[in-house]
Amino acid sequence: MEQLIRISDNIDAAEAVAFVQSEESGGVVTFIGSVRNQTKQKKVLKLVFECYEPMAILEMEKIAAQMYEKWQVKRVAMLHVTGEKLPGEVVVAIAVAAPHRGAAFEACQYAIDTLKETVPIWKQEFFEDGAVWVAAHP
Amino acid sequence: MRVLLFGIMKDIVAAKTLTIEAELPTVGDLKHWLKQEYPAVQDLKAVMIAVNKAYASDETMLSSEDEIAIIPPLSGG
Numbered sequence: 001m002e003q004l005i006r007i008s009d010n011i012d013a014a015e016a017v018a019f020v021q022s023e024e025s026g027g028v029v030t031f032i033g034s035v036r037n038q039t040k041q042k043k044v045l046k047l048v049f050e051c052y053e054p055m056a057i058l059e060m061e062k063i064a065a066q067m068y069e070k071w072q073v074k075r076v077a078m079l080h081v082t083g084e085k086l087p088g089e090v091v092v093a094i095a096v097a098a099p100h101r102g103a104a105f106e107a108c109q110y111a112i113d114t115l116k117e118t119v120p121i122w123k124q125e126f127f128e129d130g131a132v133w134v135a136a137h138p
Numbered sequence: 139m140r141v142l143l144f145g146i147m148k149d150i151v152a153a154k155t156l157t158i159e160a161e162l163p164t165v166g167d168l169k170h171w172l173k174q175e176y177p178a179v180q181d182l183k184a185v186m187i188a189v190n191k192a193y194a195s196d197e198t199m200l201s202s203e204d205e206i207a208i209i210p211p212l213s214g215g
Contacts, residue, residue: 049214050144051144052144052188052209055191055192058191058192080214091215092215112215115214116213116215117212118193119212119215120207120209120214121213122145122210122212122213122214123214124145133145133210133211134213135211135213136145136146136182136183136211137181137211138183
């Protein structure tokens with residue numbers, strides 16, 4: 001199994017796709033997440049991401065391991081940013097290659113859903129009138 | 139015991155790390171102490187504790203050599 005897992009200031013979704021492409025896989029599915037310019041009709045100026053990097057990498061490796069086990073994917077790339085990001089900028093890119101498309105779609109959806117639930121990364125959303133840590137309160 | 143703080147926990151405590159003198163044998167004791175000492179923690183959706191870079195249950199025993207982190211609600215992706 002081949003995997004590319006990284007947290008950095010800037011990520012390139014094309015790098016994730018290029019990493020997973022190979023002759024043994026018939027399908028590649030990619031999820032690219034970027035900063036929205038509004039939340040509940042409020043203009044978003046920027047997001048600031050923070051992570052507990054050593055643990056975040058371990059949790060991302062666990063997700064990749066589960067993807068190999070459940071869907072027999074061949075290659076996985078999971079890239080996430082840290083630091084300040086403006087609307088439109090890419091913050092997460094996940095690319096999955098599998099022999100067939102069904103497995104690739106399911107595994108990619110599992111990866112982004114699980115990343116949001118288990119990987120220790122936090123984002124603060126900045127508006128014109130202040131900032132909030134996303135999802136902190138019920 | 140020294141614990142790492144992230145996200146909204148850094149704002150609540152107004153620091154990046156917290157040194158705790160109290161005797162807190164387990165993860166559950168640490169959570170209870172946090173909620174008493176910093177009532178704003180009770181308003182969070184959830185709070186988890188990581189011990190040596192893995193999520194830990196309330197029964198997990200803490201030792202001074204452990205790397206302990208307070209994990210407020212996540213919002214990656």
